[in-house]
Amino acid sequence: MREIEFELRGEHIALDALLKATGLASSGGLAKALVGAGRVQVDGQTELRKTCKIRAGQVVALEGARIAVHAAAPLRA
Secondary structure (H helix, E strand, O other): OEEEEEEEOOOOEEHHHHHHHOOOOOOHHHHHHHHHOOOEEEOOEEOOOOOOEEOOOOEEEEOOEEEEEEEOOOOOO
């Protein structure tokens, strides 16, 4: 299984945007289609909401790939 670490910059990211940002979907349309077809899981449960808010600590899975979402490290002055 392909493991992807994603650093979240902000409070959340939409599920379709995450799939596109990690390269698991080549376009936003494809990302929405994958979610709509029930091929994406969030924390082990099938997710059908295309713009579901994904937050740090959640895990997204899509056919042989797993995305672990982490909070960005705080900036140091």
